[in-house]
Amino acid sequence: MATQTAARKQTLVSGEDYINSLRGRKLKVYLFGKLVEDTVEHPMIRPSINAVAETYDLAMREPDLASATSHLTGERVNRFLNIAMTRDDVVLQNKMQRRLGQLTGTCFQRCVGMDALNSLYSTTFEIDDKYQTDYHERLKSYIKEVQTNNLVIGGAMTDVKGDRGLAPHEQADPDLFVHVVERTDAGVYVSGAKAHQTGCLNSHWLIVMPTMRLTENDKDYAIVGAIPVDAEGITYIYGRQSCDTRSMEGSELDQGNANFSGQEAMVILERVFIPNELIFMDGETEFASMLVERFTCYHRRSYVCKSGVGDVLIGAAAQIAEYNGAEKASHIKDKLVEMTHLNETIYATGIASSYQSKPTASGAYQNDDMIANVCKHHVTKMPYEIGRLAQDLAGGLVVTMPSEKDYRSEEVGHLLEKYLKGRADVSTENRMRILRLIENMTLGRNAVGYLTESMHGAGSPQAQRIQIARGMQIEFKKQLAKELAGIEEKKREQLTSEISDYFGRVFDTDV
Numbered sequence: 001m002a003t004q005t006a007a008r009k010q011t012l013v014s015g016e017d018y019i020n021s022l023r024g025r026k027l028k029v030y031l032f033g034k035l036v037e038d039t040v041e042h043p044m045i046r047p048s049i050n051a052v053a054e055t056y057d058l059a060m061r062e063p064d065l066a067s068a069t070s071h072l073t074g075e076r077v078n079r080f081l082n083i084a085m086t087r088d089d090v091v092l093q094n095k096m097q098r099r100l101g102q103l104t105g106t107c108f109q110r111c112v113g114m115d116a117l118n119s120l121y122s123t124t125f126e127i128d129d130k131y132q133t134d135y136h137e138r139l140k141s142y143i144k145e146v147q148t149n150n151l152v153i154g155g156a157m158t159d160v161k162g163d164r165g166l167a168p169h170e171q172a173d174p175d176l177f178v179h180v181v182e183r184t185d186a187g188v189y190v191s192g193a194k195a196h197q198t199g200c201l202n203s204h205w206l207i208v209m210p211t212m213r214l215t216e217n218d219k220d221y222a223i224v225g226a227i228p229v230d231a232e233g234i235t236y237i238y239g240r241q242s243c244d245t246r247s248m249e250g251s252e253l254d255q256g257n258a259n260f261s262g263q264e265a266m267v268i269l270e271r272v273f274i275p276n277e278l279i280f281m282d283g284e285t286e287f288a289s290m291l292v293e294r295f296t297c298y299h300r301r302s303y304v305c306k307s308g309v310g311d312v313l314i315g316a317a318a319q320i321a322e323y324n325g326a327e328k329a330s331h332i333k334d335k336l337v338e339m340t341h342l343n344e345t346i347y348a349t350g351i352a353s354s355y356q357s358k359p360t361a362s363g364a365y366q367n368d369d370m371i372a373n374v375c376k377h378h379v380t381k382m383p384y385e386i387g388r389l390a391q392d393l394a395g396g397l398v399v400t401m402p403s404e405k406d407y408r409s410e411e412v413g414h415l416l417e418k419y420l421k422g423r424a425d426v427s428t429e430n431r432m433r434i435l436r437l438i439e440n441m442t443l444g445r446n447a448v449g450y451l452t453e454s455m456h457g458a459g460s461p462q463a464q465r466i467q468i469a470r471g472m473q474i475e476f477k478k479q480l481a482k483e484l485a486g487i488e489e490k491k492r493e494q495l496t497s498e499i500s501d502y503f504g505r506v507f508d509t510d511v
């Protein structure tokens with residue numbers, strides 16, 4: 001069935017074009033047990049749309065940063081839709097992500113699609129090489145279309161997964177992982193559910209992908225395909241965020257960051273059709289792990305977005321210290337240095353991973369797996385510490401401050417004006433605004449993206465430790481130690497010739 005998304009042919013340029021492209025779609029979205037009539041104007045949803053719109057506006061304001069020349073069309077396209085064919089392309093993704101984190105203070109939702117397209121580009125090339133399938137050509141046609149129309153892609157990898165100890169085919173309910181339920185000459189029907197789907201209502205397309213390594217018995221689960229967000233058979237159930245209903249109370253101040261937020265929802269697929277030309281893997285189970293590993297490799301260093309958000313939080317912490325008249329104290333300065341040190345550690349590892357990219361067989365560049373995992377592992381911890389320090393500098397008022405309605409009330413407003421005053425030359429309202437922003441980022445709506453998403457997005461901490469363990473080359477390191485300790489004599493040349501894998505990339509002089 002033709003959907004509005006599939007039929008779209010108009011190129012979207014500005015954030016406003018993008019917002020208008022979301023209007024009038026017939027999405028089945030549930031929130032608080034009711035169907036949402038208009039997602040675009042819903043006060044709880046709109047800030048997340050504004051965050052995506054910023055990815056369009058940035059490409060207009062700073063085209064070198066947020067757009068790129070597509071090797072497929074030769075045209076300038078939004079960087080979120082570009083396939084990285086050089087190391088610089090990979091690096092610039094990170095720079096754009098930090099900038100957008102600074103400008104929105106939240107998750108701008110477009111990176112999962114970017115990382116999905118890039119990991120699929122190299123994986124489909126290698127599937128075709130083995131099986132003489134035509135997934136890569138199909139994918140290239142699809143990418144050209146989404147690049148030309150400048151569309152938003154959601155990457156849907158995480159299944160609901162049921163019993164974590166069982167494989168997809170072993171689950172009591174087969175729908176706990178997305179799978180093919182029927183095949184026709186024209187395509188496949190899929191059923192199942194994807195969890196925590198970032199920006200799904202704000203996307204034009206969803207790309208469904210397997211979530212883990214699969215075995216021969218999981219053939220029907222090895223399905224990758226593009227689905228219009230408004231396809232028949234999809235139900236969305238909106239994810240709650242801490243303090244989300246503040247956006248419906250009519251107070252801008254109490255929201256902390258009224259303009260921007262992230263978005264997650266559960267996506268339920270009931271016999272959703274994917275035509276052959278939009279299927280990019282079907283049954284090649286051994287390539288599921290390649291796709292998952294390449295996707296998570298890109299995505300784990302995409303988390304430099306958090307360093308951009310961290311810049312905002314560090315700024316807010318410094319500002320409240322100033323408003324409180326405490327900014328000259330040495331421990332305050334030291335805490336701001338500590339926050340910056342942690343924040344730059346996230347950025348440093350992410351950008352290093354991108355700089356250490358290497359070409360895949362398809363020609364697309366893939367960033368370094370070891371440092372991407374180290375980056376993401378930092379992200380599971382450091383934003384929490386940065387948030388702790390921000391709350392330290394903010395003082396207890398960050399969680400005890402009365403509402404904007406009290407502040408504006410005739411009866412008690414003047415009391416709050418007087419008693420919430422910090423430094424005499426700073427307005428009480430500005431002090432309240434910064435405190436609400438810190439609350440928003442460390443406890444409220446945008447703590448979803450800055451904290452818990454940092455923990456679990458692109459895989460929970462243990463997933464990174466497994467990858468780090470796989471790549472840490474401990475036997476080689478033991479050789480180094482034994483040689484220096486005089487336990488085992490090895491020729492220096494031999495130690496050098498044994499350099500491979502991660503160290504092969506570290507010492508590669510072809511940079």
Ligand SMILES: Cc1cc2nc3c(=O)[nH]c(=O)nc-3n(C[C@H](O)[C@H](O)[C@H](O)COP(=O)(O)OP(=O)(O)OC[C@H]3O[C@@H](n4cnc5c(N)ncnc54)[C@H](O)[C@@H]3O)c2cc1C
Nearest residue numbers: 112155156157158164196197198453456457458459460462
């Ligand atoms: C805000 C947010 C946004 C997200 N956006 C997206 C998105 O856009 N697209 C997408 O595809 N995914 C997205 N994710 C999903 C994310 O990748 C998953 O949350 C993550 O992979 C962890 O899966 P889970 O939430 O099911 O947790 P679980 O897998 O249930 O993990 C919970 C704990 O159990 C442990 N555990 C799990 N399985 C096992 C096992 N077999 N043996 C031992 N220990 C185990 C884990 O290590 C962890 O400590 C998002 C998540 C969040 C929180």
Ligand code: SF4
Nearest residue numbers: 107108109111302305
């Ligand atoms: S959490 Fe960061 S990397 Fe992931 S989609 Fe949001 S902004 Fe992009």
